[in-house]
Amino acid sequence: MQQLSYFELVGFGPNGWGWALLMATGMTIAVATCGFLAGAVVGTFVAWGKIGGNAPVRWLADGYTTVLRGIPDLLVIYLFYFGGSAALGAIGSLFGAEGFIGVPAFVTGALAIGIVSGAYQAEVFRGAYQVVSRGELEAARSVGMHRWLMFRRIIAPQVLRYAIPGLGNTWQLVLKESALISVTGLVELLRQSQVAAGSTRRPFDFYITAAILYLLITWVSTYLFQRAETYSMRGMRRAS
Amino acid sequence: MDLAFMQEAFLRLIAGVPLTLNLAFTSIAFGAVLAMLLALMRMSSFKVFNWPAQAYVFVFRGTPLLVQIFLIYYGLGQFRPTLQEFGLWGFFREPYWCAVLALTMNTGAYGSEVIRGGLQAVPYNQVEAARACGMSGFLLFRRIIFPIAVRQALPAYGSEIILMVKATSLASVITMMEVTGLAAKMISQTFRAVEVFIVAGVIYLVLNFIITRIIMAIEWWLSPHLRRAPAVEPRLEAAHV
Numbered sequence: 001m002q003q004l005s006y007f008e009l010v011g012f013g014p015n016g017w018g019w020a021l022l023m024a025t026g027m028t029i030a031v032a033t034c035g036f037l038a039g040a041v042v043g044t045f046v047a048w049g050k051i052g053g054n055a056p057v058r059w060l061a062d063g064y065t066t067v068l069r070g071i072p073d074l075l076v077i078y079l080f081y082f083g084g085s086a087a088l089g090a091i092g093s094l095f096g097a098e099g100f101i102g103v104p105a106f107v108t109g110a111l112a113i114g115i116v117s118g119a120y121q122a123e124v125f126r127g128a129y130q131v132v133s134r135g136e137l138e139a140a141r142s143v144g145m146h147r148w149l150m151f152r153r154i155i156a157p158q159v160l161r162y163a164i165p166g167l168g169n170t171w172q173l174v175l176k177e178s179a180l181i182s183v184t185g186l187v188e189l190l191r192q193s194q195v196a197a198g199s200t201r202r203p204f205d206f207y208i209t210a211a212i213l214y215l216l217i218t219w220v221s222t223y224l225f226q227r228a229e230t231y232s233m234r235g236m237r238r239a240s
Numbered sequence: 241m242d243l244a245f246m247q248e249a250f251l252r253l254i255a256g257v258p259l260t261l262n263l264a265f266t267s268i269a270f271g272a273v274l275a276m277l278l279a280l281m282r283m284s285s286f287k288v289f290n291w292p293a294q295a296y297v298f299v300f301r302g303t304p305l306l307v308q309i310f311l312i313y314y315g316l317g318q319f320r321p322t323l324q325e326f327g328l329w330g331f332f333r334e335p336y337w338c339a340v341l342a343l344t345m346n347t348g349a350y351g352s353e354v355i356r357g358g359l360q361a362v363p364y365n366q367v368e369a370a371r372a373c374g375m376s377g378f379l380l381f382r383r384i385i386f387p388i389a390v391r392q393a394l395p396a397y398g399s400e401i402i403l404m405v406k407a408t409s410l411a412s413v414i415t416m417m418e419v420t421g422l423a424a425k426m427i428s429q430t431f432r433a434v435e436v437f438i439v440a441g442v443i444y445l446v447l448n449f450i451i452t453r454i455i456m457a458i459e460w461w462l463s464p465h466l467r468r469a470p471a472v473e474p475r476l477e478a479a480h481v
Contacts, residue, residue: 070402071444072409075437078424083433172302179304183413190307197314204315211303211311218302 009202010209017196017206024192025213031106031188032178035113036171042118047125061122068119073112073177080112081105081184109181117174124166128159161232168225175217189213242435249439252426256419257443263336263408263418267343268401274344275351282356293352300349306410308346313338313414339411347404354400358393359385391462398455402448419443
């Protein structure tokens with residue numbers, strides 16, 4: 001059998017893996033985005049707990065960020081993958097279902113990423129909140145805004161503005177972390193490359209392609225975050 | 241919560257700690273040298289040095305570590321005959337050396353940015369003062385720039401070390417049985433994810449706590465000028481003379 005050239009191998013021809021790799025890239029982006037959004041929700045609540053909570057809540061929130069940033073992400077993914085199935089199995093047996101119930105790998109992955117990146121995002125949000133001027137909060141309260149209205153109108157827009165650079169860094173982390181989800185069998189970019197490498201015996205070609213695709217996503221998202229930063233700062237006067 | 245089981249898990253997982261620390265410290269030691277080199281290259285005004293360093297950092301920070309590990313361990317297997325010809329196959333056949341190489345190259349990229357930050361933060365008047373005393377070139381670097389840069393970069397380098405300890409867990413994917421590897425094996429044997437997770441998590445937290453303390457101690461030792469001076473009783477009688 002004749003060796004396929006690199007471009008035939010990763011191209012879109014009859015023997016090419018191009019479409020599969022492209023779909024897998026889409027999956028990587030999808031799982032990373034869902035995880036990132038889940039992390040934003042978790043991070044918001046944890047940051048709230050850190051800023052406005054009473055002592056036990058603050059202690060819990062601090063413990064959460066310390067623990068999640070101190071243990072390997074892979075361990076968290078294993079916990080969700082195996083632990084989630086075990087929990088579902090236990091719930092299922094209550095209703096009479098037998099045997100092993102698998103949690104969809106996408107859900108496990110997005111949740112695990114969300115839980116880990118929530119810890120990082122909480123710190124980003126907390127830092128950004130501290131930049132919001134106290135006077136604006138007092139002014140909002142003085143015109144009679146309630147908590148939720150104040151959060152929606154005054155706090156959230158400003159925190160988001162200051163948080164964009166930090167969120168960009170977290171997004172890069174999340175994107176790289178999504179490669180770890182491949183251990184659960186979700187067919188994202190790295191997993192698809194493994195499959196292709198296994199069936200063609202050309203591991204280097206596929207892993208280098210995966211690396212290039214990851215670089216491409218990183219590059220585009222860095223650009224987008226920069227655009228977002230400039231846009232969010234359009235009304236601000238800056239020093240220098 | 242089954243304490244007897246957790247004790248058993250602890251005894252099994254603690255056996256992975258030496259390998260975790262071994263991987264982390266070997267790659268940090270090599271990685272620090274690489275990082276220093278890359279930082280100097282990036283700060284050089286010659287494009288021949290500057291450009292490759294910039295590209296290296298971009299590539300290694302922009303791709304997942306797991307992809308780098310796979311690329312080295314599985315990917316290079318594609319060139320086995322060539323590697324055998326050069327006598328390098330013995331190196332790339334071993335998962336341990338592949339993991340060390342990948343971790344070293346990765347931390348080199350991240351560390352170089354930290355060191356570059358430290359070098360750039362050296363106040364220029366210090367350099368001027370040193371030149372005024374007649375120091376230049378390597379002597380200036382060794383006595384003035386390097387010590388100040390290290391002191392400034394140490395806190396950020398500390399978090400890079402913690403990240404590396406966490407990153408060693410990825411070596412478990414290429415069959416290295418360090419703490420995470422042992423934990424994954426134990427979970428798949430017993431299906432008691434929560435207990436094993438708690439034990440492994442505690443091991444990592446304790447390791448990271450100890451490392452943070454050591455780095456804080458080094459920081460304290462390196463910055464005597466920031467410590468409060470020992471209290472000296474003022475000699476009041478002198479004022480009345």
